[in-house]
Amino acid sequence: MTAAQFDVGDRVTVRDLAAETGLSGHMRAPVYCRGHSGEVERLCGVFGNPETLAYGGDGSPPQPLYRVRFRQAEVWPDYVGPAADTIEIEIYQHWLKAART
Amino acid sequence: MTPAGQDHSHDHDHDHSAIEAEDTSNSDTALLADALRLVLIEKGIFTAADVQAQLDLMETRSDRNGARLVARAWQDPAFKAALLDDGAKAALDAGFDMKGTPLVVLENTDAVHNVVVCTLCSCYPVSLLGPSPEWYKSKAYRGRVVRDPRSVLEEFGTSIGADREVRVHDSTADMRYMILPKRPAGTDGLSEAALADLVTRNGLIGVAEV
Numbered sequence A: 001m002t003a004a005q006f007d008v009g010d011r012v013t014v015r016d017l018a019a020e021t022g023l024s025g026h027m028r029a030p031v032y033c034r035g036h037s038g039e040v041e042r043l044c045g046v047f048g049n050p051e052t053l054a055y056g057g058d059g060s061p062p063q064p065l066y067r068v069r070f071r072q073a074e075v076w077p078d079y080v081g082p083a084a085d086t087i088e089i090e091i092y093q094h095w096l097k098a099a100r101t
Numbered sequence B: 001m002t003p004a005g006q007d008h009s010h011d012h013d014h015d016h017s018a019i020e021a022e023d024t025s026n027s028d029t030a031l032l033a034d035a036l037r038l039v040l041i042e043k044g045i046f047t048a049a050d051v052q053a054q055l056d057l058m059e060t061r062s063d064r065n066g067a068r069l070v071a072r073a074w075q076d077p078a079f080k081a082a083l084l085d086d087g088a089k090a091a092l093d094a095g096f097d098m099k100g101t102p103l104v105v106l107e108n109t110d111a112v113h114n115v116v117v118c119t120l121c122s123c124y125p126v127s128l129l130g131p132s133p134e135w136y137k138s139k140a141y142r143g144r145v146v147r148d149p150r151s152v153l154e155e156f157g158t159s160i161g162a163d164r165e166v167r168v169h170d171s172t173a174d175m176r177y178m179i180l181p182k183r184p185a186g187t188d189g190l191s192e193a194a195l196a197d198l199v200t201r202n203g204l205i206g207v208a209e210v
Helices: A017-021 B018-022 B028-042 B048-060 B063-075 B077-085 B087-093 B139-144 B149-155 B192-198 B201-205
Strands: A011-014 A037-047 A063-071 A086-092 A096-098 B103-107 B112-117 B165-170 B176-180
Touching: A011 A063, A037 A086, B028 B048, B063 B077, B063 B176, B063 B192, B063 B201, B077 B087, B077 B103, B077 B176, B087 B103, B103 B112, B103 B165, B112 B149, B112 B176, B139 B149, B149 B165, B176 B201
Parallel strands: A086 B165, B103 B176, B112 B165
Antiparallel strands: A011 A037, A011 A096, A037 A063, A063 A086
């Protein structure tokens, strides 16, 4: 089991594993949030990695899964709406790194 | 992952016109499904009784389940706290088994309006909300509500003031989501059953208020 590296409130940036490692196929980190930074809202638990589960693998090592809250204006530079609007996305730990502050 | 497709609708959208959607009895897909079912029964993978049991189970899945949880939460502060703390556990205690799928319940308040989408496919808490509506699986809803939620909400007749945060929830992985709508004003004397009647499916997804 992979230990949880992030706490609630931590600033994190979504990695782009497809660009960094050439990973392809079934990935559950949406393209639109890759490279963007947000705040850990909660740890959801530890779950099998869908990148191997999707192909008959066992999902090991299991990954901590977080809900990360982003400012809409950070994700979409042309966002139309109040600055307080947000979006929360479930992201597995191996897709996250500590945000540079 | 969710076992055996439980609460996990994966029909990657094929946009049909309404007429096509209503008449699929002779479609290639329907014929294929019939043939596959017969072969699987013949090979002993499952029985006709298993199929019927699954159909019966699907008929028990309705947004009335979610509506009852909401009505109870409106009436019972302790149940509301439990539902927000661990949705699947509170649902199970109330008689609705999520079969191991975690449920996140999000409370709409004067400060925040929540709305749910699954941009990657169409994840949806079927056991509490019933089968998902066609629009929930459409590319238009999935693509637009994440980046322009207020316009999409307006199309559902839902106007959220600029003083309230709109918070979109992209159901991308292992959680399922249900909204706890704001209790409407003037409903103080209503019974739990009468309150449940006020709760709509769209209110449980967050594209409408109640």
